[in-house]
Amino acid sequence: MMSAMETNMVLILTIFYNAYFLLAISSQLLLLYLMLKCQNRSLHEMRIYLFNILGLQFISTFSAFVLQCRIVPSSGTVAMLCYGPCKYLGNIVCEVLFHILQTSLIACATALIIAFYYRYEMLTNNSFTRSGHYKQLVISYCVPLVFLICEVLSPNDVNKLVAELTVLHPTYGLENYAILGFSDVKTVAASSQTLMLMIGLYGTPFIALVFRKKIIKILHSSRSYHAEKIVQTKSMIQGLTLQTLLPLICYCPGFTYYIYSQYTQSSSLFVEFAVSPYGFVYTIFDPLLTIYYVLPYRRTFKAIFSKHNSTTSATFVHSETARRVA
Template sequence: MHREILSILFPTLFCIVLPSQVLLMYMIQYYSPKFLNNLKSILRCNCLLQFITLLIACSLQTRQVSNLTPIEIWCYGYVKDFDPTILYSLYFLSQSTTLASVLLTFLTIYLKFDVVRNMNKSSNQKYIVTFILLIPVVVVTGAEIFLIITKSLASEYQEKLLKINLKVTDHSVIGFITLQTIPSQAIFLCIIGPVFILPPIGFLIRRKFVNIVSATLERTTSTNRKQQNQSFINGLTIQVFLPIVCYLPMFIYLFIVIETKTESLFEQYFIGIFSTFPSLLDSYITSYSVKTYRKQIKILFKLEKAEQPIVVAAIVSQM
């Protein structure tokens, strides 16, 4: 039953996310307001990472059989007959892109706060934060490359997978997960760590952001400005909640399952789905929270009329 659900859910998710990501990329490129100019490249990169994560998830449709020792990764997707080394590398790539997307989303939140806090001032703190956020991505990528070279490409490892896959037909075993090696532990900690650490920091940033914006709103009577700031705060709040909703419950559940060696079909089949939810939600959040994007989308779908430029004719009297 789980397989039937996923065979419908993954293609449906892909068909829903792809148009929203393409639309957001278009909005970022052509309709970004001035205060987002410095964030355009980050937003574009995040869209690309989320699309790669979704594409790999839909292609592989993996299942982590966590009650086995070591944990086996089964592939049910359209590419299950490809070489296991390629599929294992794609599986690792999806982990890296998911982690990078989470960190970029947090970086976007921080940079928005930095723009408001240091209005018309230069700040080097954003470069320090960016460097710190890049460290887990570099560590995970390096550890994954090391495991692929030392494990996946080893002849004994490939022979073991070949013997296992000769006995199965509806899926293929593409690799194993063990927390007994330092690279595996580094990957696990770097992926799990931000899920627990970043949300509290995000709430703190949101609180400071709201305080600054509230002080600004007290000095302005512009209804348009107030609505713009309010939608921006709402979008920021949802982005802070997103990792808590999409990642935190499933990763806590995964940790319990791994430690107790309990078989949980829900966790095994649906952890891949939960990792793709941000790619579905984040594009809508960004489109909603930025007024320019929201307005252009309404115009595109005929929900609002485009403003016509007013032509002022100047009458020049001749001498």
């Protein structure tokens, strides 16, 4: 049976995830609408990569909401206690969704890198074939696929997880959760998975900054680009850079707690609830960064907003005039 504190924390977490899902899906749908509405020729090919990123973020948002997991690490295992709707569908469904969530998060990181690479190639070679786009996308999914294989091969004995949780956390209401995770984090597969997470977490921003430096250098040294293209490219690169830094900021608390608990064999109910959902918050802001820093989308949004305000003002003036005449 849950303690009073755990019950309250579950309630707060449920409210958070509902608010998170609403905000994240709203920002993603807004970006999708603008991407379909704006037919700027300069973004015709870039949209392939933006659609790829947006699709992966939608998958991770939906999976995170349905799972609503909190991480409970120990010295040799890591358990995921899921309180979301998936618990009514059984552990197998929860486990599949968890694999989808983790893989989509890794795929988001590689998707941002190939978006950087595409912009760099366009500035250096000024051409990119359709087969080149597909080749890039296939390559970007190779890393998440290897990660998924390592994750599937990692030991996941639920009975061992439940037994250890019962001993280490006797006050946890385990019967209220769908429990999944990894029963031995020191195997080759599990260690490889952790290593890939670390490389993805810290390596993606580093690679992005390297590409950013190269792109900015090309823009400053070349005289063949007109001012509008330079401004648009610089703004887009700034947005992509921030998009690679956001996951680092959001994942660090949870990943740091995981490593800390592994080595100190200590845990905190409050920290478990606090850090677990924090890693997904970036999917709310990521689409908004795209809207702001991709100038054609920003201008399209402003045009729609201005048109709406003009229509509202005209309607108000017309109705007010009619009222006074009457």
